[in-house]
Amino acid sequence: MPKRLLVPQDSKLRDTWGRNNRKIPDRRCSECGKVFRPHRSSGKYCSRKCSWANNGGHNRQPETWWTDRKGYMSGRVWINGKHVFIRKHRWIMEQHIGRPLSKTEVVHHINEDKQDNRIENLEIIQFGNHSTNHNTTRIYKKGYKLNLTDEERKSRSERAKATRIWEHTKPKREV
Numbered sequence: 001m002p003k004r005l006l007v008p009q010d011s012k013l014r015d016t017w018g019r020n021n022r023k024i025p026d027r028r029c030s031e032c033g034k035v036f037r038p039h040r041s042s043g044k045y046c047s048r049k050c051s052w053a054n055n056g057g058h059n060r061q062p063e064t065w066w067t068d069r070k071g072y073m074s075g076r077v078w079i080n081g082k083h084v085f086i087r088k089h090r091w092i093m094e095q096h097i098g099r100p101l102s103k104t105e106v107v108h109h110i111n112e113d114k115q116d117n118r119i120e121n122l123e124i125i126q127f128g129n130h131s132t133n134h135n136t137t138r139i140y141k142k143g144y145k146l147n148l149t150d151e152e153r154k155s156r157s158e159r160a161k162a163t164r165i166w167e168h169t170k171p172k173r174e175v
Helices: 048-055 088-097 127-136 150-163 165-169
Strands: 063-067 073-079 082-087 105-109 122-126
Touching: 073 088, 082 088, 088 105, 088 122, 105 127, 122 127
Parallel strands: none
Antiparallel strands: 063 073, 073 082, 105 122
16 A cells, blocks of 8 residues: 655645655654654655664764875764764874873874874874974975074074063053
């Protein structure tokens, strides 16, 4: 016996703007009973929540991974019942050390291959140290890099402290 449709067969199906171009009539959700507009003729549920409630969440994947546009493995994992976006090298390191990483901790790929997420290739570094490591080997495309000795760098730093140049550049706040 064919399923009963909510719209009589003789009336035309109209879309949101009133045009007669719909092919699939509205249906009632098999789980919650709400009337919804299905995307395909086989659609039985109004949302993923209703679909998961009906099948016990068997089609819910524990992890989903892909390569993002920067070349890292990114994905979504379930943490404490929530779907969370995370990069795979951070996820692997958190599982290895048994705690969440802080925002100042960076997981560094030792061989600089973003796809190589073996635990032997990963190390935790503070953000500032990671920036320093990468910027010392960086090849600058524009501008120049000063080849200063440590003494010259220290004397310039002392001169800047003596003139307190940063105090003159900040706007003073009125209280």
